[in-house]
Amino acid sequence: MPSPLADPVKLPCGLVLPNRLSKAAMAELMAKTNHPTDNLLDAYEQWAQGGWGSILTGNIQIDVDHLGSPYDTAMHAEYTGDTALVSQWKKYADTCQKHGTPAIAQLCHPGRQSFRVAGRRGIFAQTLAPSEVPVRLGDGLLQRFVAALAWTAPREMTRADIERVIRQFVDCARLMADAGFSGIELHGAHGYLIDQFLNSKTNLRTDEYGGPPEKRARFVLEIISEIRKVVPAKFCVGIKLNSADHSSATFEDTMTQIKLLADAGIDFMEISGGTYEDPKMMGWPESSPPATKSERTAAREAFFLEFSKEVRRRLPGLVLMLTGGFRTRAGAESAIHDNACDLIGIGRPAAIDARFPQLLLDESVPDEKAQLPLNKVSPPFFTRFLPLNIVGGGAESTFYANQIHRLAKGIATYVPAL
Template sequence: MPQGTDATFLHEDNAALIFSPLKFRNLEVKNRLFRSNLSGMFDEYNGYGGITRLNWEEKFAKGGVGCIISSYTPVAVRGRILVRYAMIDNDDKIPFWREVGKRVHGYGCGFIMQLSHSGRQQDMGGVENLFKKSLSSTSQSDFFHGILAKAMTVAEIHEVVEQFAQGARRAREAGLNGVELHGANGYLITQFLSSGINDRKDEYGGSVENRARFALEIVRAIRREVGQDFHLQMKINGVDHNDWLYPWKKKGNTLQDTLTICKILLDDGKGVDSFHISSGSTFPHPRNPPGDISPRALTRWYGGMLASGVRTRFNYAVFKNPLSGPLFRWYWRVRRGRIIEGINAEYAKFLRTEITRIDPGIKFLCTGGFQHASNIAGVIRDGSCDAVTMARPLIANNDLPEILRSADGPIKQKECTYCNKCLVNDLANPLGCYEVSRYDGDTFEEKWDNLIKSVMSVYQPPLFR
């Protein structure tokens, strides 16, 4: 056998698997690569979508992913995570999202809207929320930024459930392919699900069944509005790791807790169609997005958060200090662990194995730094998941699907470094890859100029020409 033939066959097998269609109950996607939820502050302050977001979503569809999961799309102004994110809080938002779907579908790419509510994890909620405590399952502020919160009344819970349901209805009317509930990474649904956060004494707190009640009511309300033939999936933590910053905090949900929640959300075959597995009860979290964190970058852009929470000034001082900044970076890496690519695969495999015994039609997505064909095909092949979701590697290489189809080789020099500079820049700058070493040029200035051209490319073409 000629040298290299084994490797060629393996690559062809990997590519065949990665680029095979994935069939959900009510949706078929052309390959196993999903663009995960990410976005910059590209829209109007009042939550109306803009031309830049159209350009942003279209470039990933053009790059070859099978399906795009939208950025965190608030179902209400009160649940906004950051300003200038397009919302789905009113019927007048439907025409914009219809255009998003039209642009993306033109490349044979699906589009799933991620319905979200920030709860107490509201980085910059805008002037509308300036003097209001964030809605949550608890009145305890979040332990990272110190965002003030109030425990929702039952009436407020019912109101938010209805906001999710109407958001799903609008997504369907816009011609999108489905919706995802953001039940992971510290947002409102997590705040109800997590035993490390939810301290309620009523029917929405205590046992895992009670903590899952809010999410189940949302699922049922969505099904009431969109029927059983519209795709509905849930993003959920495999494990919360709620004690990542302070070891004396409650750990939060275990894998067994999550399994119980997933079983509940199946709702006897009338609930969710798919689970999207992540981890980490805050955002950011060492496990989400897994990688590095730069104190220098944090101090450069974290200033926008200073008015948001009671701990933000303390955090800023920690990041800026020449001793505590590097110490925080070291601690971040320790709490993350050594694995980055496929960090949640073990959780996904356990949950998929158990859930598909009950309902073989349920599909599983897994997020966690995927960017190499061998690793992507590996987790699909070993039963960890049915597809992977990617964010930062696609920011680094919008054409990553074509790279994966041809071979891993071309990515070696320009792969995502997991530096998370894209994350910290999003608080003040256009979202993009800010790792200078990835760009061509003989000098730092030339590389930086090429970086800026890449980051700003999403603004072309402009609305008016």
């Protein structure tokens, strides 16, 4: 019997994904000039041949002054239809889609999480955020010192700042459409700027962009509305959203915001989770309090399965992608059979095996072999005195970025050692 993972998925905009397996966004750390490089394209050439249903790019920052890492691709200036710029990004889109796989560009602004050394604003210039809430790694002296060393204190965005950043998101989306990408995904998770506006912990504003959940969602809703005005009707507009930031007290606020995003006409929602302060998207911390997961969920692969199922229960028509923790055909099929999601996002296994979908979809391969188990990445010994969460998450991200570099060079990749 054919796997349900092989089923095509049609998005509301009309874009058809040939199967349910999506290469999720990962940090490639390959754009030293913050433009798409040949090495970056070489990596995507490998994924383009992998049989994916869709390919999501790593972060494309909308402002070169505010980067998540020094080697992110980014917009360098206002987009005015420059043909040379379109040609540069068209190479990226064409490489991703050379073998018919739709490519979706992930657009991002890191907000307060932009490292001092990332971006062209200078190492002492303040970051942007909805409110002046700094990144915290803990209450200890060392944790506070590390945070102050990594990030400057954010300044609260003015109305002019908000309007400029919205325009940058729209400009970047228009460039991606002109370059030939099949769609964009707004990065509203992992503690980046859109997530900072949505979250009551980081958004303390009292104007029209803060307060109740509806007002905290206004920033991203305006971005979506303005993007829709400048891209083709069949251009996909999705969003990645955090599931791990909410508590029981704010759960309904999160669901209210998801309903608003669905009503805004997004084509899909990717469920992920975590921030730099608490990198659950990288599997850190290594264990969660027992109360946060049922035994049944703990036995499954997906990190955020229960949250996704609750979204599906409330909004059955919303196309959901679930990302984080999938390593086996059986685990991915279970999520589809349980109606937890429509699309399976796969990150770290894709950095090891660019053709992982071909293994999962090959009916001649038994379930016990249709998998790619991965160990935790061990942080370097000299970091043992630093905050564990950020060290662990950083070690994971760096290890898999290195594997992507090996993919690009045609060198054999390897899994983390025990």
